[in-house]
Amino acid sequence: MQAPIAAYLQALHAQLAGANAGELASYIPELTKANPDWLGISIVTMDGVAYSVGDAEQLFTIQSISKPFVYGMALADRGQQAMSEKVGVEPSGDAFNSISLHPQTGAPLNPMINAGAIATTSLLAGRTTEAQWQRIESSIATFVGHPVTVDESVYQSESSTGHRNRAIAWMLKNFGIIEGEPMASLENYFRQCAIEVSCRDLAYMAATLANGGVNPLTGQRALPAEHVGQVLSVMATCGMYDFAGSWLYEVGMPAKSGVGGGVIAVIPGRFGIAIFSPRLDAKGNSVRGIEACRRISRDFGLHMFQQVRDPRQALGRVYTGADAASRRKPVGPARAHLQAHAHRIKYLSLHGMLAVDGVEYIVRRMLGMAADTDCFILDMNQVTGVADSAALMLHQVRRTLQIEGKPVVCSRVHRRAAILQPLARASGAQDRGFLVFEDNDLAVEWCENRLLQGMGSTEEVAVPLADSPLLAGYSPEMLKLMDSHMSTELFGAGDTILKAGEAGDGRVFFIESGRVSVLVPLDEGGHQRIASLGPGMEFGEMTLLGQTQRTASVVADSDVRCRVLHVNDLEALAQQMPEIKIRLLENLARDLAVKLRGATQWIAALA
Numbered sequence: 001m002q003a004p005i006a007a008y009l010q011a012l013h014a015q016l017a018g019a020n021a022g023e024l025a026s027y028i029p030e031l032t033k034a035n036p037d038w039l040g041i042s043i044v045t046m047d048g049v050a051y052s053v054g055d056a057e058q059l060f061t062i063q064s065i066s067k068p069f070v071y072g073m074a075l076a077d078r079g080q081q082a083m084s085e086k087v088g089v090e091p092s093g094d095a096f097n098s099i100s101l102h103p104q105t106g107a108p109l110n111p112m113i114n115a116g117a118i119a120t121t122s123l124l125a126g127r128t129t130e131a132q133w134q135r136i137e138s139s140i141a142t143f144v145g146h147p148v149t150v151d152e153s154v155y156q157s158e159s160s161t162g163h164r165n166r167a168i169a170w171m172l173k174n175f176g177i178i179e180g181e182p183m184a185s186l187e188n189y190f191r192q193c194a195i196e197v198s199c200r201d202l203a204y205m206a207a208t209l210a211n212g213g214v215n216p217l218t219g220q221r222a223l224p225a226e227h228v229g230q231v232l233s234v235m236a237t238c239g240m241y242d243f244a245g246s247w248l249y250e251v252g253m254p255a256k257s258g259v260g261g262g263v264i265a266v267i268p269g270r271f272g273i274a275i276f277s278p279r280l281d282a283k284g285n286s287v288r289g290i291e292a293c294r295r296i297s298r299d300f301g302l303h304m305f306q307q308v309r310d311p312r313q314a315l316g317r318v319y320t321g322a323d324a325a326s327r328r329k330p331v332g333p334a335r336a337h338l339q340a341h342a343h344r345i346k347y348l349s350l351h352g353m354l355a356v357d358g359v360e361y362i363v364r365r366m367l368g369m370a371a372d373t374d375c376f377i378l379d380m381n382q383v384t385g386v387a388d389s390a391a392l393m394l395h396q397v398r399r400t401l402q403i404e405g406k407p408v409v410c411s412r413v414h415r416r417a418a419i420l421q422p423l424a425r426a427s428g429a430q431d432r433g434f435l436v437f438e439d440n441d442l443a444v445e446w447c448e449n450r451l452l453q454g455m456g457s458t459e460e461v462a463v464p465l466a467d468s469p470l471l472a473g474y475s476p477e478m479l480k481l482m483d484s485h486m487s488t489e490l491f492g493a494g495d496t497i498l499k500a501g502e503a504g505d506g507r508v509f510f511i512e513s514g515r516v517s518v519l520v521p522l523d524e525g526g527h528q529r530i531a532s533l534g535p536g537m538e539f540g541e542m543t544l545l546g547q548t549q550r551t552a553s554v555v556a557d558s559d560v561r562c563r564v565l566h567v568n569d570l571e572a573l574a575q576q577m578p579e580i581k582i583r584l585l586e587n588l589a590r591d592l593a594v595k596l597r598g599a600t601q602w603i604a605a606l607a
């Protein structure tokens with residue numbers, strides 16, 4: 001079955017195939033050898049899938065489409081400030097080969113016209129023009145996703161007839177815009193324009209810009225993220241030369257054309273588009289390239305000023321701890337207390353790439369329900385990313401609510417998840433940042449423990465050994481025998497009870513009262529909290545399955561009282577009463593199966 005986009009491109013190709021307005025470029029003689037009927041169209045998605053039709057594999061020279069990419073290289077090499085002193089960012093309204101220089105400084109108005117591009121090429125890093133050329137060739141290859149070559153005949157054809165560009169280069173030298181020998185760097189400019197690409201290659205280059213500077217197929221970064229917006233801005237205002245105004249008005253996509261017949265358009269975060277059709281209009285833009293982009297923009301609703309995104313989509317279901325209690329089964333007064341107050345645990349399921357508009361809506365909803373809330377859980381399972389600006393807003397609302405005694409925690413975030421970085425950056429050194437739980441049950445249980453503390457007694461809620469999920473199904477006789485072989489260990493707030501990396505010593509801890517944090521070391525240093533455990537919960541249990549090294553640290557957050565079982569004692573008990581060990585391992589296996597299912601769902605959600 002043909003994908004709908006492929007079918008659309010097939011139809012678009014058929015509609016345009018008959019259009020024959022425009023002429024081949026002739027001022028570079030070699031370009032007249034192109035087949036005027038060539039027509040290729042390609043679209044590349046943000047996960048690197050290319051849809052192509054027609055002559056999408058036909059090689060031709062990139063010409064001016066190289067300019068925004070080389071401009072990005074120069075920004076990366078010199079920085080935006082230094083570049084702005086040499087080349088402006090203002091649309092000239094003139095033709096691409098006009099000598100549009102600032103009257104006083106001689107700086108070209110923008111890097112898309114020849115004057116700006118010739119200056120830009122001379123400003124690349126590299127002690128020699130050969131080194132600068134290597135910079136161009138390897139960077140373009142990263143944008144394309146494979147090595148590229150130069151069409152030597154087109155290069156020679158332009159170098160031997162490019163007198164206007166030579167005059168421009170000497171003018172730039174005269175104003176000190178070009179610092180070195182102008183003719184040498186001009187040859188690099190001619191060579192960069194003669195790099196051979198296909199329509200499909202151009203679509204991957206455009207998609208790399210749409211994907212924040214990372215090639216969506218190879219995963220290689222071609223341009224630092226902070227320069228992508230700058231490159232797209234000059235493409236939007238100057239990329240189509242003295243057609244730029246009409247282009248932005250009608251098509252609404254950052255774009256760049258070339259006299260070889262290529263056109264690229266970039267929809268940030270969505271698509272890279274390329275069309276190849278050598279017939280040009282009087283402004284040097286591909287006639288069918290413009291028409292194809294105009295129709296794609298209209299038919300796919302891609303005009304960047306027509307985007308309608310509903311920020312409320314960032315927030316999915318909102319429910320409470322009464323709708324989804326933890327798997328611990330409280331008894332007696334604790335059960336009654338939770339039934340009366342669990343609705344004060346608010347649970348928000350967040351979605352997609354979190355940006356400022358979506359988080360503004362989430363924060364507004366949280367503040368709107370805060371009066372009736374004891375703690376918030378943000379389920380991050382469906383979150384694909386968090387913009388730094390959005391992470392800062394989430395951090396601020398967490399701090400605001402924490403001061404009111406209403407913590408905000410995150411659930412279903414694997415300890416290596418990429419979204420932890422912006423969240424950690426937002427909290428900086430101010431505090432430990434969000435408490436993060438790998439699964440919902442741990443998060444809800446932590447919130448329930450907070451509610452249980454509020455049972456009107458200052459005494460920390462104690463949960464007897466009999467209520468430990470690991471000992472579920474034990475008879476009173478089994479409990480009595482187990483208890484007689486256990487010790488009691490007390491810890492003060494801040495004590496490190498277990499240390500990641502240490503050899504396991506066979507102890508399993510059953511928390512009777514108090515709370516501990518489970519911390520895992522991060523590759524980049526520091527620790528990430530992955531769970532907070534309270535009364536009735538246990539840690540160190542993996543030693544029962546033969547684990548020889550502790551994989552996480554456990555730190556007491558308050559005074560903690562634990563009942564401690566040594567694995568050797570369990571063996572001795574099992575001799576007397578095998579059921580003691582069988583039942584315990586069954587409970588442990590069941591608990592791990594539930595955690596494994598949660599992790600599998602989490603991995604599946606990421607796929």
Ligand SMILES: NC(=O)CC[C@H](N)C(=O)O
Pocket residue numbers: 062063064065096097114158165190193257258259260284
């Ligand atoms: N618009 C273009 O593609 C022009 C590029 C060509 N190499 C020139 O300098 O004239």
